[in-house]
Each structure stands twice: as C-alpha cells, then as structure tokens.
Amino acid sequence: MHTDFDRCVRAVQSKDARFDGWFFTAVLTTGIYCRPSCPVVPPKVANMRFYPTAAAAQHNGFRACKRCRPDASPGSPAWNTRADLVARAMRLIADGVVDRDGVPGLATRLGYSTRQVERQLLAELGTGPLALARAQRAQTARLLIETSTLPMSDVAFAAGFASVRTFNDTVREVFGLTPTELRRRSANGRSGATPGQLSLRLPFRTPLCPDNLFGHLAATGVPGVEEWRDGAFRRTLRLPHGHGVVSLRPEPDHIGCQLRLTDLRDLSHAITRCRWMLDLDADPVAVDEVLRADPVLAPYVDKSPGRRVPRAVDGAEMAVRAVLGQQVSTAAARTHAGRLVTAYGEPIEDPGGGLTHLFPDLEALASLDPASLAVPGSRRTTLTTLVAALAAGEIDLSVGGDWHRARAQLAALPGFGPWTIETITMRALGDPDAFLPGDLGVRIAARELGLPTTPAGLTQHASAWQPWRSYAVQYLWATGDHPINRLPSAAVA
Known part of the structure; x- marks a missing residue:
C-alpha cells in the first residue's frame, strides 16, 4: 500500500x-x-x-x-494473507529466526539462497533481513526497559543485542532517547516488576469480537496446557531458550498480556506467538467488507464484526491435536490430548494457576507407544506417521511454512482427509482462505441458513467469500449454540 x-x-x-x-x-x-x-x-x-x-x-x-x-x-496484515517468499520471510523474522540462526538460517528455512532472500526483501521493502531483525530487537528492548526493572545490561542481552554499546546506540538512534531516559519517561518502568514477569498491552485493529476467539481457545483447551481462569486464557509456551506461561485477557482496546518467562531472551518470540494465536494483525474491515456482501452472512457480520481465527502457538502441536480430534467431540479430543500431555509432556510449575505441563515435543512424541492411545488403530497409524514426518523435517508447519506445499504433503499421509488438512492449514499455518465444507458445525449452519449442504455445493457458493473463507467459517460456527462461540464465565478454570 x-x-x-x-x-x-x-x-x-x-x-x-x-x-x-x-x-x-x-x-x-x-x-x-x-x-x-x-x-x-x-x-x-x-x-x-x-x-x-x-x-x-x-x-x-x-x-x-x-x-x-x-x-x-499492529503488524501489517499483508504478511499473514500471502504465501510468497517475502511474506513467509517476514513471518519468520518476526518469529526470531534471524536472531537465532542468522540470515543463512532464514534462507535455508525458505528454501532459497541468502542472496535471493535479501534481494527480494530489498526490492519490496527497501531494506534487508538484518535491518528488519534489528528493528524488532529495538522494540523488544523498549518493552523490557519500560515494563521491568532489569539492569540495562540484562535488557541488552535479553533483547538480542551482541553488546551493551550496540544496544545503547540502537535505542538512541531509533527512539531519540537513551535507555535510561526511556525508562525515566515510563511510569511502568518505575513499578516493582518481578524479573521474569512482564505485563504488556497487545494492540489490534478494531473491531475485535472476543467471543469466538477466546471461547474457542477455552472450549478446546488441553488440560494442563491451557485453561480459562479469572477472565483470562492461560497456557504454557515451549520457547527456544526455555518455557513460559502467558495470560491473555480481552480488553476494549487491547489484549492484556502477562508473561512469566524462564529466559527473557524469549520475550519477542513469545509475543509473536501470542499475536499469531489471537490473529491480532488481521484487517477486520477488509474481511467483513467481503463477507457482508453475502446477504446470508451480513446479519451475523453486523451483529458481531471483527471475528478472528483462533490459531495455534505451535504448528506440530496443532497437527497432533487435529488428528486426535478426528470424528470425535470437542470433549473427547480434549481428553485424548490431556492423556498425551500427562504421559509425555514436560512438567512445569505454575504459581498463578493450574497449568502443569508443556505440550510434548516431537522427540517425546516419537517415543510414544501407539497402543497406549485410546483411539482406533487407523488413527494411531495416522498420528505416528505424522510425528515421524514432522520429526524428519519433511513437512514444515511453522509460521513460515508454505500453505500449498503443506497441503500436498499432508494429503500424501495416511488418514489425512480434507477436514484435517484444512484445519491444520487454517489454525497452524494461518491461511485466511482455508475452508471446511465437510465440518459438522459448518454443515449444520449451512442447512439452517438455506445454503447448499453438500461439500461441492457449499464450496461453490463460498467462492464469493474468497480470500477470507477461514473467517467465514467463524461466522458460520457462530450461528450455533456451542461453547466455542462465547466467553466462559470469568470464574471458570
């Protein structure tokens, strides 16, 4: 633009x-x-x-x-609505890949040469991956300066700077103030914040409808990993340098975010994952304008504009949960996932609530005994084949993954039909145009609204909703009376 x-x-x-x-x-x-x-x-x-x-x-x-x-x-919605090289690079840079693996690591993840990645970013954005990563480090530094009482040397290294001098020079150049002056200007910087605990405000474009967003996350939450407590969605996070616990609370003009991290170097990564999960960089005006043009959807868009797509903080986790959720109820899917977490997840302490584990990583899942899963034998095969492919790096379900390639790779695995593939593409990879014509809730909504009920007929009608069919699914689900469509009671854990 x-x-x-x-x-x-x-x-x-x-x-x-x-x-x-x-x-x-x-x-x-x-x-x-x-x-x-x-x-x-x-x-x-x-x-x-x-x-x-x-x-x-x-x-x-x-x-x-x-x-x-x-x-x-808020971040540009352009990077989350495209699957080309530049958009995938921007998502990976925001996820901290350059800070962890350098520009060569970014290029490897994208499947291009370093020179090609730099040339493409420079041509479209006027700057390269190092400058983009530097800007993100500056923002992370500002958050730590203003929301903690950490010594500036600790802030510098937690934000990813190689030296205190580089940290000081960058902050002064970007913000026109020294780190000490930034902290002095901030009321939060003088609060008695505890190291490792941060309170932040996550901005978004209005409008935002929190009902389906937090309702879905709470209703499908995996016991021990996710919970709704005191009006906030809480979950554990597996991060590059440790782990964290995040509490996210919907407010009228922002999302209140409280983070407890074992390593502050993970701050930027954790914030990016939370924003991704809540779809906070979406452009709701653009989405609703297209969906409102359909007279069938218009009343629901007008009633609750700004619905977001509830996503996942980790693509592999989402894929495993999607397989466990095949052809069972939401409650049964939670039960299966909860048992998996208890058996193979890493235990953690949560002084502020009832979270007990991190979701199992691929190494732990690779060692699971399929016979221990209370699911049909065919689904055990589907799960173990998926875990093996993910562990071998054959399928990329990260935020920088290619939507179209992932669809084809998942379809080649046993037990992966359209519902599972589109669910993963929608919630793990963030494709705004993923569509679930065979989903039970979507079919019920279609029947109630007088839309075609066959997958082929509904897909043809939904072509007018492109490129926002993932958001159309949220409005279709909202026609039913299901816990995913409403905020839980503030006191429910």
Whole structure:
C-alpha cells in the first residue's frame, strides 16, 4: 500500500487508525516517522515519505515518533494473507529466526539462497533481513526497559543485542532517547516488576469480537496446557531458550498480556506467538467488507464484526491435536490430548494457576507407544506417521511454512482427509482462505441458513467469500449454540 501515495496521504490526513501497521509516514523536515493515526498535526504533503515497515524508515535515517510510538503499532496484515517468499520471510523474522540462526538460517528455512532472500526483501521493502531483525530487537528492548526493572545490561542481552554499546546506540538512534531516559519517561518502568514477569498491552485493529476467539481457545483447551481462569486464557509456551506461561485477557482496546518467562531472551518470540494465536494483525474491515456482501452472512457480520481465527502457538502441536480430534467431540479430543500431555509432556510449575505441563515435543512424541492411545488403530497409524514426518523435517508447519506445499504433503499421509488438512492449514499455518465444507458445525449452519449442504455445493457458493473463507467459517460456527462461540464465565478454570 505504501506505493499508493495519494491513498496514504488521505489516511494520514484523516488520522485513520485502520492503516496503522500497513505503512509508516516519515517526515523530511523533522526526521521522524509515525503511524498514520499520529495525533499531531499532519505534515505538508511535500514533506511526506511512506515506508512499508518501521525497519525501512529506520534504515533511511528516521527515528520513531515519541508521541504515537509507531514501533508498537499492529503488524501489517499483508504478511499473514500471502504465501510468497517475502511474506513467509517476514513471518519468520518476526518469529526470531534471524536472531537465532542468522540470515543463512532464514534462507535455508525458505528454501532459497541468502542472496535471493535479501534481494527480494530489498526490492519490496527497501531494506534487508538484518535491518528488519534489528528493528524488532529495538522494540523488544523498549518493552523490557519500560515494563521491568532489569539492569540495562540484562535488557541488552535479553533483547538480542551482541553488546551493551550496540544496544545503547540502537535505542538512541531509533527512539531519540537513551535507555535510561526511556525508562525515566515510563511510569511502568518505575513499578516493582518481578524479573521474569512482564505485563504488556497487545494492540489490534478494531473491531475485535472476543467471543469466538477466546471461547474457542477455552472450549478446546488441553488440560494442563491451557485453561480459562479469572477472565483470562492461560497456557504454557515451549520457547527456544526455555518455557513460559502467558495470560491473555480481552480488553476494549487491547489484549492484556502477562508473561512469566524462564529466559527473557524469549520475550519477542513469545509475543509473536501470542499475536499469531489471537490473529491480532488481521484487517477486520477488509474481511467483513467481503463477507457482508453475502446477504446470508451480513446479519451475523453486523451483529458481531471483527471475528478472528483462533490459531495455534505451535504448528506440530496443532497437527497432533487435529488428528486426535478426528470424528470425535470437542470433549473427547480434549481428553485424548490431556492423556498425551500427562504421559509425555514436560512438567512445569505454575504459581498463578493450574497449568502443569508443556505440550510434548516431537522427540517425546516419537517415543510414544501407539497402543497406549485410546483411539482406533487407523488413527494411531495416522498420528505416528505424522510425528515421524514432522520429526524428519519433511513437512514444515511453522509460521513460515508454505500453505500449498503443506497441503500436498499432508494429503500424501495416511488418514489425512480434507477436514484435517484444512484445519491444520487454517489454525497452524494461518491461511485466511482455508475452508471446511465437510465440518459438522459448518454443515449444520449451512442447512439452517438455506445454503447448499453438500461439500461441492457449499464450496461453490463460498467462492464469493474468497480470500477470507477461514473467517467465514467463524461466522458460520457462530450461528450455533456451542461453547466455542462465547466467553466462559470469568470464574471458570
């Protein structure tokens, strides 16, 4: 969008928050960059320049506005609606791949040469993977500076900087303030925060309907790994340097996020996973505009606009849970997954609730005894074959995975039909156009709404909902009275 100069100008002049994260406005006369909704008086048009990312603006010598904090705006929805090289690279960079494995590691995950990845990013975004990762480190540093009382040296290394000097120089260059000045300006920075426990605000584009989002996560939660407690969804996280426990609470203008981490280097990764799980970078206006054009869906869109697709924090976990959920009720799927967690999950302590385990990793699942699973023999074969393929790296279900390739690879495994494949593609890989015409809830909704009830007929009708059929599924499910469609009681654990 940043290449459409006139459209960007209109968004800035109207202070339209819907475009926050879509692009950033740099002002030549002040040397700063802002989000479109910045409350200051818009600059003269001749002094505006537009960039697709905060990293690109920083790369061109602009520093972040202290008023609107553009570095903390929602992420661009473009990276979650595309499956090309640039979009997959952006998802992986946000997931911390460059910080952990460098640009060569990123290129290997994408299946391209380092030079090709750098060239593609530079051509579309005006900057390369190192600058994009640097911008993310700066934002992580700012969060730690403002929400903890950690010494600055600890903040520097937790945010991924190689030295305190690089940390100081980057913070000063990006934010126009030293780390000490940033902490002094922040009221949170003076609070008695406990190391390892952080309270954050996760922004999103309005509107957001929390009912199906948190209702689905709570209703399908795996015992010991996920729970709904005191009005918040809580779960354990397996992270690169340790593990964490996150509590996510829906608020009118943000998601309240409380994190307890065993290693603060995992902060950026944990935040990215939480945003991914809650689909917080979606553009609900664009989605609902397409779905509202269908008179059958329009009343449901108008009633509860801004439905999100509840995703998974880990693709392999989601795939295993999808197999366990084949042809059984939500309660039975939770029971099967809970038994798996008890037998093979890693125990953890949760002082703030009732979480007990991390979901088993692939190494643990590879050692499971299929006979111990109370499921049909064919499903045991499906599960063990899936685990073997994932452990061997034959299928990539990470946030940077290729949707189309993953579909074909899953279809080649025994026991993988359209429902399982589309569920994994929707919730693990984040394809906004995955569709479940054979799902029981979708079929019931179709019958009640007078839509075609055969998979072929419903798929043909749903072609008008492209490229947002994953969101259409959320509205179809919402026509029924199921726990996935409503927030649990605040006191339920």
